[in-house]
Amino acid sequence: MKKQQRLVMRTAILLVLLAAIGYTIYTNFFTEKTAVAVGSTAPDFVLTDLKGHEHRLSDYRGKGVFLNFWGTWCKPCEREMPYMNELYPIYKKQGVEILAVNVGEPKLSVEKFAERFGLTFPIVIDRQDQVLNAYNVGPLPTTFLIDKNGEVKQIITGTMTKEDIERHLESIKP
Amino acid sequence: MEHVKCECGHVNPHGTAFCESCGKPLADLGEKLILDMRYEGSARRSQTYKKTMIDQIWAFFSSVKVGVALIVITLIASAIGTIFPQQMYIPPNVDPAEYYKQQYGWAGKLYYELGFNNLYGSWWYILLIALIGVSLVICSLDRVVPLYRALKRQGVKRHPRFLERQRLFGVSHVSDLDKTMAVLKERLAARRYHVREEDGHLLAEKGRFSRWGPYVNHIGLIIFLIGAMLRSVPGMYIDRVMWIPEGETKEIPGTNGRYFLKSEKFIFETYEKGKDNEVFNAAIDRVGNGMIAKNYQTNVVLYKRVGPVIPGAKPKLEKVKEYPIRVNEPLEFDHYALYQVDFRLNEPKAMSFQLADKQSGKTFGTVTVDLYDPKESYNLGHGYRVELLSYFPDFEFDEDGNPSTKSRVPNNPAFVFKMYAPDRPKGETSFVAIQQTIEPFGNNKYKMAFAGLQTRNVSGLTVRRDFTLWILGVGGAIFMIGLIQGMYWNHRRIWVQRVNGELWVAAHTNKNWFGLKNELRRLLDGTGVMMPADQLENDKKAGQGGQVHGHGTA
Numbered sequence: 001m002k003k004q005q006r007l008v009m010r011t012a013i014l015l016v017l018l019a020a021i022g023y024t025i026y027t028n029f030f031t032e033k034t035a036v037a038v039g040s041t042a043p044d045f046v047l048t049d050l051k052g053h054e055h056r057l058s059d060y061r062g063k064g065v066f067l068n069f070w071g072t073w074c075k076p077c078e079r080e081m082p083y084m085n086e087l088y089p090i091y092k093k094q095g096v097e098i099l100a101v102n103v104g105e106p107k108l109s110v111e112k113f114a115e116r117f118g119l120t121f122p123i124v125i126d127r128q129d130q131v132l133n134a135y136n137v138g139p140l141p142t143t144f145l146i147d148k149n150g151e152v153k154q155i156i157t158g159t160m161t162k163e164d165i166e167r168h169l170e171s172i173k174p
Numbered sequence: 175m176e177h178v179k180c181e182c183g184h185v186n187p188h189g190t191a192f193c194e195s196c197g198k199p200l201a202d203l204g205e206k207l208i209l210d211m212r213y214e215g216s217a218r219r220s221q222t223y224k225k226t227m228i229d230q231i232w233a234f235f236s237s238v239k240v241g242v243a244l245i246v247i248t249l250i251a252s253a254i255g256t257i258f259p260q261q262m263y264i265p266p267n268v269d270p271a272e273y274y275k276q277q278y279g280w281a282g283k284l285y286y287e288l289g290f291n292n293l294y295g296s297w298w299y300i301l302l303i304a305l306i307g308v309s310l311v312i313c314s315l316d317r318v319v320p321l322y323r324a325l326k327r328q329g330v331k332r333h334p335r336f337l338e339r340q341r342l343f344g345v346s347h348v349s350d351l352d353k354t355m356a357v358l359k360e361r362l363a364a365r366r367y368h369v370r371e372e373d374g375h376l377l378a379e380k381g382r383f384s385r386w387g388p389y390v391n392h393i394g395l396i397i398f399l400i401g402a403m404l405r406s407v408p409g410m411y412i413d414r415v416m417w418i419p420e421g422e423t424k425e426i427p428g429t430n431g432r433y434f435l436k437s438e439k440f441i442f443e444t445y446e447k448g449k450d451n452e453v454f455n456a457a458i459d460r461v462g463n464g465m466i467a468k469n470y471q472t473n474v475v476l477y478k479r480v481g482p483v484i485p486g487a488k489p490k491l492e493k494v495k496e497y498p499i500r501v502n503e504p505l506e507f508d509h510y511a512l513y514q515v516d517f518r519l520n521e522p523k524a525m526s527f528q529l530a531d532k533q534s535g536k537t538f539g540t541v542t543v544d545l546y547d548p549k550e551s552y553n554l555g556h557g558y559r560v561e562l563l564s565y566f567p568d569f570e571f572d573e574d575g576n577p578s579t580k581s582r583v584p585n586n587p588a589f590v591f592k593m594y595a596p597d598r599p600k601g602e603t604s605f606v607a608i609q610q611t612i613e614p615f616g617n618n619k620y621k622m623a624f625a626g627l628q629t630r631n632v633s634g635l636t637v638r639r640d641f642t643l644w645i646l647g648v649g650g651a652i653f654m655i656g657l658i659q660g661m662y663w664n665h666r667r668i669w670v671q672r673v674n675g676e677l678w679v680a681a682h683t684n685k686n687w688f689g690l691k692n693e694l695r696r697l698l699d700g701t702g703v704m705m706p707a708d709q710l711e712n713d714k715k716a717g718q719g720g721q722v723h724g725h726g727t728a
Contacts (some may be wrong), residue, residue, distance in 0.1 A: 010232050017311060020403060021304040027406040029297050045486040056484075073568065073579040104468075105582045106547050108565050126486060133427045134485040 015076070016126045021108065036135050040154060042146045047124035050111055055099060055124055058150065064096040064172030065146040066165075069137045071103050072113045076159035077141040081117050083162040087169055095148070095174045101126050103140065106152045148174035182333070187320075195329035197336025208709060209339040213317060214324035235305075235312040239319055244309055248302045255293035258285050307399045314392045325382060330372035332669055332680075340669075340680035342690065344706030348677050354701055355677075358670055361697050367668070376670040385684065387660020394653030401645030412510075412639040419521065420630040423477070423491075428637045429510065431485055434477040438496075440517055440631035443469040470514050472499045472633040476507060499635065509639050516634025522584045523630045527606070527622040529558055529593055538595070540625055545584035557596035560622070564590040569607055577605070593620045654674030666690050668697075679706050 036042060042065075046056045057065065068084065070077035081100075088098045098121040102110045107125060114123055126132055135144065138157070145154040145168050153172055160168070178186045184195035192199045192215040199209065209215070234240055258281075264273050270291055274282035281466060291297050314332070348354045351373075359376060362369050367378035405411040412428040423436040445454050445466040458466065477491035497505045504511040522542050528537040539554030545567060552560045568580040569588035577588065588607035598619060605612040606622050666683045679698075683690040691708070698705055 004723075007226060007228060010228050013311070014228065014231060017308045020400075021301070021308070024304065024406055025297060025300060027408075028295070028300060038292045039461070044484055046484050047486040071582060073581055075572075103582070106565060106567075108548050108550055108562060109567075109579075111550075112564055128423075128425055128486075129427075130425050130431060130489075133425055134431060136393040 022152045036144065036152055036155070038152055040152055041150050042144060042152050043131075045131045045134065047131060048124060049122040049124045050107065050114060051122075053122070057099075057146075060097055060099075060146075061150055062095075062148050062174060064148055064169070064174055065144075066091075066096060066098045066169055066172065067144040067146055068098065069103060069132070069135070069140060069142045070100055071140050072105055072109050074140045075140055078117075080141065080160050080165065081119060083160070083165050085117060085119050086162070087165055089165065089174075091169045095173055096169050097121075098169075099124065101131055103132055103137075104129055143168070145172050147172045180620060182329070182331075184327075184329070186422045187217050191215030191217075192336060193333065194324050194327045196331060196333045197329075198333035199335055199339070207339065208341050209336065213321050214328070216320035216324040217625075232312060232316075236308045236316040238313060241306070241309040241313055244302060244306045248299075249307060251293065251299060251302065254290055258282060258290070260293065261291040303399070303402075307396060310392050310395055310399075314389050317388070318389045320387065325385065328377075329472070330370045330377040331375045332377075332671065334671075334678070335678040336671055337669055337671065337673075337678050340682055341708060341710045341719040342679075342681040342689070342694070342706040343709055344679050346677045346679070346702070346704040347675075348702045351672055351675070351677060354703060355670065355672075357701055358697065358703070362668065365693065365697065366665075374672055376660040376668075378668045378670070379666070381470075381663040384660055384663035385665045387656050389656070389662075390659055391653055391656025394649050394651070395651075396512050396650030397652060398646055401642045401649055404642045404645065405640075410641045412637060415515075416637055417518075417632055418472075418474075418635065419523070419632045425489075426510070426512070426637055428639065429508075431483040431489075432479050433494075433507070433510070434478065434479060434489060434491055435635075436475040437633055438473040439476060440519075440633045441469060441473070442467070442517065442519065442631070443471075455600045458689045464560075470517060471513055472517075472635065473497075474499055474505060474512075476505060499595065499633075499680075504638075509641070511638045512639060513636040514633065515636045518632040518634070520629040521632050522587060522627055524628040526625040526627070527560075527591075528625045529554060529560055529595075530621055530623045532619060532621050537623070541622070542628075543587075545587055557594075559594040561592040561594070561601070562589060563592050563603070566607075568572055589622075591622050593618070593622065595620055664689065666693070668694070677703060679703060681706060 011140075027167060042057060044056065044058045046054055046155050048054050057067075066084070068077075070081070072078075084098055084100070091098070100119075100121060101121045102123060102125045110123060110125055113119075135142075141157070141159065143156040143160070144152055145156070147153050154168070156164075156168070177188060178190060178200055180186060180196060180198055181478050182193060182194035182196040182198065182418050184193055186194050186200065191201055192209060193475045194214070194216070197215075198448065199210075258274065261270050264270060272553040272636050274286040274291060276282075278285065285291060289298075289703045293299055348497055355374065355376065359369055359371070361377040362376070365380075369376060369378045397643055401426075414427040416424065416427055417436060418437045420437050420439055423434055425431055426433045443459055444464045445468050447455060447458050447463050450458075450468075454466075473496070475496050477489075478494050479489045480492050481490050493505065499512055499514045500515050504513045506512075522545050524542050526540055526542045528540050530537045538556070538558040541552045541554070541560050543562065543565075548562055550562055550563050551561075554560065564577070564578055566579040566588040567582055567584040567586075569586045570578060570580050572578040577590075580586075586608060588605070591604050591606060592601040593604060594601045602618040602620055603613070603615055604618055604620075604622055605614060606624075611621065664683050666681070668679065668681045671678045679694075681690055681694055687708070691705075695705055
């Protein structure tokens, strides 16, 4: 009887210790350092695009959103832009929007960039880094795939091929 | 696992060295003259039961040897981590793999490959610390419970073989046993001993609580470790960097968009001869006038956002306060603290150019380009106009030889202007960078002449919020209390017994035998009772004889 008690006690204590260690290791090494985790609701934001239209993320409920953070100096961003541009009209018809968030560069630079590549999807500029902070974006490009319920499905850092983009757009079709 | 019944009737757990109640040695002591009093002879449970997996794991962590080994490994690893700089201290724009190899040769390469470049945040280092924590908990539990039991159950009357095997032991013949006992009892009580009497025998004890010192100390350490662990819980600990140029208002990172900061001015002051107190003159002469930093300061205005927080929307701001942030004088608000940690002086903010006729040098007006948000078109009047076709804040030629920008920071701004004049209605194109002008379409009549640079200072601030600090403080305080408790008090026990008409006196302490002997001498002075002999010293002043007690923090 006493032996049984002791075993239960020891098991319980060891489990508590194991849980504490496991939690620490897990949060330190296996969770995304981004403030926005996969499965959570994407933080709402309002930004103005080059044409002066306001875009509020929550207005896109019911549609999938391909949210791309980029900068004009970032070569990997530049590489994937034409693919996004090519796929944009196709998937727009199917209820997936592409929204590109520039990380606070001068409007002039962004406009020239958009002109150069003939970009048709809306490009908004995060002048005060507010959205960048809210999404805790580190390296560029970073793309958040948001489904019709506003939930983050996947976070992609680094450049994508056309096939990648197509697959990702496909995955958030409403 | 049968229990062992002593002749005094007390039932002891298996593995007990001597009876918990009367102290009669249960195991064969052989030639050993003095009892090993460590843990009161109680059976550390992990040493006696090794049945299931759980028991084996328990036994592993219960071992002090394992605990010490873990600490030594951690110490060695920590020391190795200081040989070369950690990755956070190397220049941020280099590849660490290359850097370590280049700077420190093969040793650096090995250092990097073994992951010592990021030692204190590596999973195995954190695991080591965690294992020390586990060892701490189990070691303590495994010892404090039996020790508590043994001290609680100790009997007043002890077996003669227990008494004669104490380090301090003496036999006396006194004329009036009852009277001597009464005198001793009174004197012991006067010396703040807790005296228990049973069948005419005495047990006097004081400072037992000092025995709990090491365990209190361990509790403090464990609380400290828990505090450190909580830092990885979201929201408990924030440590972010914020760069803010003079004149700008920015969101403070880590505040979820609730606070904004405006920098009014960054001030950098140095010690200067003639302006500062004369006592500084010697130092100023040695280092150079204006070379010693005196003050780093950012004058800021703190704003709180009112209304709902929607990132990106123009915030409605309410002024909270103005404050000069200086080194070690952070701006504190709502558990946050903003520290002055870095700065960049004279960062380009705007550049001015004059539209000029190359030959005559005549100018037709000034164009000022905001380097953070340039306008596209600049009308100078009288038919003179300049358009900014392209802007490269951090100019370089890319792999294909095209002008491009390295970053969004205007470190090396370059522009493509189109200049219109009444006599050049189609415009002339000019590429202007620092110290460099290119005319891609042949000789121009006009040029953009550099006319000035506006700069501003940028402050580097650290945003800190730490809800674990008080836990670390409590842990540290408990740690110290335990240490003091174990260090400055001694657990002293004196047994006085009548054995066959003789008076037997034995005494034990967990430390400071010198003090105990002095106390005994004063106690027994004039009573006719012999001062007990130090059997350990008499025994050829030999080594330790098993009297080492665990007071470490392991």
